[in-house]
Amino acid sequence: MRYLIALILLLLPHVGTAEDWEDRKLFNEGAEGRPLRVISSTDTVLFAPLIEDFISRNPLISIEYLVSGTADIYERVRASPDAFDVVISSAMDLQLKLANDGFALPLDDIPAPPWAQWHNSLFAFTSEPATIVVNRTAFEDQPIPQTRQGLIEALRERPETFRGKVGTYDVRQSGLGYLFATQDARVSETYWRLMEVMGSLDVRLYCCSGDMIRDLADGTILVAYNVLGSYAAVQTEGKDALEIILPSDFQTTMMRTVMALDATQNPEAADLFVRYLVTGTAQSPETTPLPVLSQSGESEQEAIGLNPALLTYLDVLKRRKFISAWENAVIQ
Amino acid sequence: MTVSPAVSGSLRNRLVLTLISGAALLAILLFFAVRNYAAQVAQQGQDNILEASAASILDAAALRDGQLEIDIPYAAFSMLATPSDDRVFYAIFQDGVFISGYEDLQLAKGADDGNWTFGAGELRGERIRQVNASRTLVGLGRQTEIEVALAQTQDALAETLDQISRNAAFLGLGFFVLTAALSFWVTTATIGQLNKLTTSVTRRGPQDLSPFRKPVPKEMAPLVSSLNSLMGRLDQSLSQSEDFIAEAAHRVRTPLATVRSYAEATLQRVERKENREALRAMVRAIDESSRAAGQLLDHAMITFRADHLEREELDLVALTHELVQRLTPIAEMKDLLLSLTGEASVEYSGDPILLQNAVRNMVDNALKYAPPDSTVEINVTATPKIQISVKDSGPGFPPDEIDMLTRRFERGQNATGTIGSGLGLTIAQDVATAHGGKLVLTNQPEGGACVILSL
Numbered sequence: 001m002r003y004l005i006a007l008i009l010l011l012l013p014h015v016g017t018a019e020d021w022e023d024r025k026l027f028n029e030g031a032e033g034r035p036l037r038v039i040s041s042t043d044t045v046l047f048a049p050l051i052e053d054f055i056s057r058n059p060l061i062s063i064e065y066l067v068s069g070t071a072d073i074y075e076r077v078r079a080s081p082d083a084f085d086v087v088i089s090s091a092m093d094l095q096l097k098l099a100n101d102g103f104a105l106p107l108d109d110i111p112a113p114p115w116a117q118w119h120n121s122l123f124a125f126t127s128e129p130a131t132i133v134v135n136r137t138a139f140e141d142q143p144i145p146q147t148r149q150g151l152i153e154a155l156r157e158r159p160e161t162f163r164g165k166v167g168t169y170d171v172r173q174s175g176l177g178y179l180f181a182t183q184d185a186r187v188s189e190t191y192w193r194l195m196e197v198m199g200s201l202d203v204r205l206y207c208c209s210g211d212m213i214r215d216l217a218d219g220t221i222l223v224a225y226n227v228l229g230s231y232a233a234v235q236t237e238g239k240d241a242l243e244i245i246l247p248s249d250f251q252t253t254m255m256r257t258v259m260a261l262d263a264t265q266n267p268e269a270a271d272l273f274v275r276y277l278v279t280g281t282a283q284s285p286e287t288t289p290l291p292v293l294s295q296s297g298e299s300e301q302e303a304i305g306l307n308p309a310l311l312t313y314l315d316v317l318k319r320r321k322f323i324s325a326w327e328n329a330v331i332q
Numbered sequence: 333m334t335v336s337p338a339v340s341g342s343l344r345n346r347l348v349l350t351l352i353s354g355a356a357l358l359a360i361l362l363f364f365a366v367r368n369y370a371a372q373v374a375q376q377g378q379d380n381i382l383e384a385s386a387a388s389i390l391d392a393a394a395l396r397d398g399q400l401e402i403d404i405p406y407a408a409f410s411m412l413a414t415p416s417d418d419r420v421f422y423a424i425f426q427d428g429v430f431i432s433g434y435e436d437l438q439l440a441k442g443a444d445d446g447n448w449t450f451g452a453g454e455l456r457g458e459r460i461r462q463v464n465a466s467r468t469l470v471g472l473g474r475q476t477e478i479e480v481a482l483a484q485t486q487d488a489l490a491e492t493l494d495q496i497s498r499n500a501a502f503l504g505l506g507f508f509v510l511t512a513a514l515s516f517w518v519t520t521a522t523i524g525q526l527n528k529l530t531t532s533v534t535r536r537g538p539q540d541l542s543p544f545r546k547p548v549p550k551e552m553a554p555l556v557s558s559l560n561s562l563m564g565r566l567d568q569s570l571s572q573s574e575d576f577i578a579e580a581a582h583r584v585r586t587p588l589a590t591v592r593s594y595a596e597a598t599l600q601r602v603e604r605k606e607n608r609e610a611l612r613a614m615v616r617a618i619d620e621s622s623r624a625a626g627q628l629l630d631h632a633m634i635t636f637r638a639d640h641l642e643r644e645e646l647d648l649v650a651l652t653h654e655l656v657q658r659l660t661p662i663a664e665m666k667d668l669l670l671s672l673t674g675e676a677s678v679e680y681s682g683d684p685i686l687l688q689n690a691v692r693n694m695v696d697n698a699l700k701y702a703p704p705d706s707t708v709e710i711n712v713t714a715t716p717k718i719q720i721s722v723k724d725s726g727p728g729f730p731p732d733e734i735d736m737l738t739r740r741f742e743r744g745q746n747a748t749g750t751i752g753s754g755l756g757l758t759i760a761q762d763v764a765t766a767h768g769g770k771l772v773l774t775n776q777p778e779g780g781a782c783v784i785l786s787l
Contacts, residue, residue, distance in 0.1 A: 100419045101434075102456045119417035186406060308420040309410030316432040317402045317424070 022208075023067040028055045031062035036269045038063055039077065040088035041070045041176070042256065042290070043210060046234060047088075050288050054276045061269045069207055070094060070175030077103060082263035085270045088256065088277075090228070091175030093182075093310040095122055095257045100311065104259040107271050112278050116255065116293060118306045124255035125277045126290045127303055130180045131229040132245040133213065133236070138162070138222040147249040148190045151223070155197050166198050167212050167221040170205035171326055176254065177206075180226045182313040182322060183252045183304055190249070194225065195329040203330055210235075216242060228254075234289050253302040255293060344523045351515030355508050363504035370496040374489055375461070379450050382463040385411055386448075386482040389422070393478045395471035400426055402478070414488035421455055425479040439481045440464045458485045525549050529556065537765075541567035578632035581625040588622040627755040630689055634759055637686055638766030648678040648687070649712050652720060655691055656710060659699070667704040670695070674712040680787060682767050690763035693756035694722040694783045701726035701781065718769075718787040728775040737773060760785060 023044045026035060040047060044067055051063050066084075068076065070091035077087055081103050089095050096118060098104060104121035116124040132151060134144060138161060145151040155162050169177020184191035204221055206212040209228045213235040215221045229244055236242040258277050260270035304310070312318060388408045394401050402424060412420050423433035440451050440462060449464045462483040469476050529548060543560035592615060599611045649672075656670050663670045680687075691710075698708045702724035709723045729737060738761040760783070761771040769787040776782050 100421075102419075114415065117417075119419065305410075305413075307410060307413035307417075309406050309408075309413065311409050311420060312404050312406050315402075315404050317400075318404050321401060321403055 021066050021068055023065075025065045026062065027051050027065060028059065028062040031060055033060075033062070034266060035062040035064040036086065036266055036273060037066065037084045038086045038088060038273070039066045039068065039073055039084045041068065041073055041090050042088060043067060043231070046230070046289055050277070050280075050290075053280065054273060057276070057280075058269075058272060061272070063273075069173070071173060071178075074098065074175060077261065081261055082265070084261055085264040085266050086258060086260055086273055088258045089175070090128070090254055090256050091179050092124075092254060092257055092304055092306060093179050093314055094175045095259065096306065096308070096310045097314050098122075099259055100308065103262055105262045105264060105267060105270065107260060107274055110275055110278050115303075115306065117278075122257050122259045122306065123274060123278045124257050124303070124306060125293055126230070126256040127253055127293045128228055128230045128256060128291050129246055129251045129253040129302070130184075130226045131232055132247055133216055133224045133227045133232045134243050134245065135216060135219065135222040136241050136243055137219075138165075144243060144245065146245060147247055148188070148194050149249065151225070152190070152194050152197050155201060155223070159201060162201050162222060164202045164204065165220070165222040166201050166225070167204040167206055167215060167223070168195075168198060168225040169212075170207060172323055173205075173207045176209075176228070177226065178313070178319075179254065179304070179310075180252055181326065184226070185322070187250050187252070192325075192329055195326065198225065199330040199332045205330070226252075230290050251302060253304065255303045255306065256290065257306070343526075344519055347519045347522065348515055351519065352512050355511035355515060358511070359504040359508035362507055363500045366500040366503060367493075367497050370500070371493055374492050374496070378461055378484065378486070378489055379463065381411055382450075382461065382482055382484060383448060383465075385409070386463050386465045386480050389424070389480050389482070390465055390467040390478060393467060393469060395469050395474070395476065398471055398474060400431075400469070400476065400478070402432070412484055414484075416487035416491055418485040418487050419458065421460065421483040423481045425481075427477050428479070433481075437462070437481050437483055439479055453483070455483060460485055461489075525552060533559075541570070574632045574635055577628050581628040581632070585622055585625040585629070588618055588625065592618045592622070624755070627693075627759065630693075631755050631759055631762070634686055634689060634762050634766075637683055638762055641686075641766055642683055643681045644684065645679065645681050646684050646687070648680050648718065648720065649675060650677070651684060651688055652691055652710060652712055655688055655695065659692070659695055663699055663708070666699060666702075668699060668702055669707040670710065671707050672710045672712070675714050678712050678714045678718060680718055682787065683763075686763045686766065690760040690785060691720055691722075693760050694720075694785065697756050697783065698722050698724035698726070698781070719784055720787075721782060721784040723776060723780055723782045725780040728779060728781045729773055731775065734773050734775075738771060757783070 025044050025048075027048075038051075044065060047065065051065060055061065055063065070089050071094070073087060073089050074091065074094040074097075077084060077098055087095065087098065099119055099122040104119070106120040107123075108120065110117065110120070110123060112123050132145075132148075136144070139145075139154070142154065143150075145154045155166065169180065171178040171181045181191070204215070206215075209231040212221070212224045212227055213232055216224050216227075217235060217239055227244075229246070232242070232244045236244065258274050260267065260274050264270045313322060385408045388405050389402065392403045392405055392408075394403075409420055412418070421434045421437045423435065423437040423439065424431050425439055434455075437455060440449050447466075451462050451464075453460055453462055460483040462481060464479065464481050466477055466479040469478060525548065529544075529552065532544065532546065541563045543563060544556050548556050595611055595615050595618060599608060599615070602608055602611060653672055656672050660670055695708065695710065702708050703726060706725045709721075711719075711721045711723070713719050713721075738757045757771065757773070764771045764785050764787070767787050769785065772784045772786065774782045774784070
């Protein structure tokens, strides 16, 4: 018994660190010193070119890139803010809440337009719309729907074709899914009707864009709603069957954001990395497959505003209400 | 002889200093007044937005089937967006129990139904402005109180205040500079009136004791009137003393003539040598006294005439020529030659009696000091300016006294043994001054005195 307790005590510290990441990779291992720990919701495949470019400019910095889901990132950062240096996430609301709650390190003189940064601590560096991705085989004789309303009608017309073959985010698990859902719901009632229709078709729920696109590609599902266009574009390369639709009724555009953590032990490198993402990507869009934030006011018009209003749907009561409405619509 | 007055402080500096320190004080007051007012207005603005936001959150609270729902409107936080991206904190309490938001945000006391309380505080190391509000919800057989605390950091407000402070500072500074310039101007204008009076006092001729008639500011009227009264008294006392001297000289001269004629008559009758010497000395003393009395009379006359100068056209050469003729016998008695040279005719407009008197005194002076068998040269020229010069070949003026010799009763050291009153050159100078000219005393390089009357 005593041994058991000793063993548990011995193992206990490792429970926290033995984290199960979706992916983790160390870049520039040769560099001395503690690596810059970047926790991100972006798949390594998409982000690696940026990191490699950054390292080629700053060869003394090594980077440990950790990938997880947006909601998980939020929880992990809140739980141990000193374990990471830089946070990158597509869930703008969770990022803004982290910044608002004081987890972010304000960085001076980063050349970001006012609408693409918040409180000098949270910076947007991509602009990515939510899309509908469909498998063309499902619409061989039919016109491919270009709006949500069109999609509702198409699904209603052929429920037998789409039953169990539609997918969207599980907003309870995915921070980005929740952000897209709440923003859609703000704009139009169509969202709820679409959810009801998808719910009636036994919608498959996903935690992440990646899984959803994989299932699309192998034919498990035929229609995916609110998939990140950037992911879809990379994954569907060479797969003619898939079509990415930017809904023409309204678009929900997310800006991927980055912040240095206040508790970072490596503020200089964190500052450099954030600065690189905000300025470097804008300078060389060919480096990254991620859609670069246009510095003109164009992105400002489309994107979800980076302001305290994002806190609204994170309110416990509000979230509870929204989730229950969503569950009522989707899970039948 | 001028005694410089004892100076204690400067009216101008005192005025400028008072006005400028007044302006500085006002500018500082202005700065703080503007800033405080602006700060109040800015704070009011933030309070209004916080109030509206909190109201919209309270409005969204409802009891549905006995269950509390608060559907916070998107606009509630959206309206709290500021250019400086101020952080937002909120907390919702039901019957005093925290249910949502930021647990470390404390509800301020006194938030009764319908009552709003505003307060400043600190949260997570930042200064915040907080509003507290509450609302009572009544459901089926149940009553619950919802309280909301909403707080925002004050970065945007601080920035606005900075801007306002800067502008207020510029305003204050501008006000100060303008006022300072104005006070300099006002001071100069005020002191200018005094300077004007000073200039008009200084510019006056030595004999001018008439009262000031030019208009002066009210505040200076007492000064000018006392000045006028002082000058009036001075004028009166001067003319009294001149009158007295003239009267005295006149009274003395007549008996002196009588005494002289008695002395002359006695001299004819006295045989003894020492008695004759004594009588001769007596006659000489009497001569000197009567000459002095004559010159005093002349001087009084000249002072009077110079005050009321009556100019008439005259020929200076003719005037001098007449004088030379009159003085030639006296010159011959001393074996001296009077020579008149220069222009044939010099037209001038002046007082003939004064001018003649002046020239006569100049020639008299030369006759007195010129050695026997020499020539006294009188020269009248019109170019470059009208001048009458009298030169002798006597000992000349003592160089160290040359400036004092035109003062009244001032005689050169070498004048001992010569009859004279010390008034001759004074009279010549007074005449020159009355005509707007001057009298210059020099010594000739080859010896002898030279007196030039320039008109």
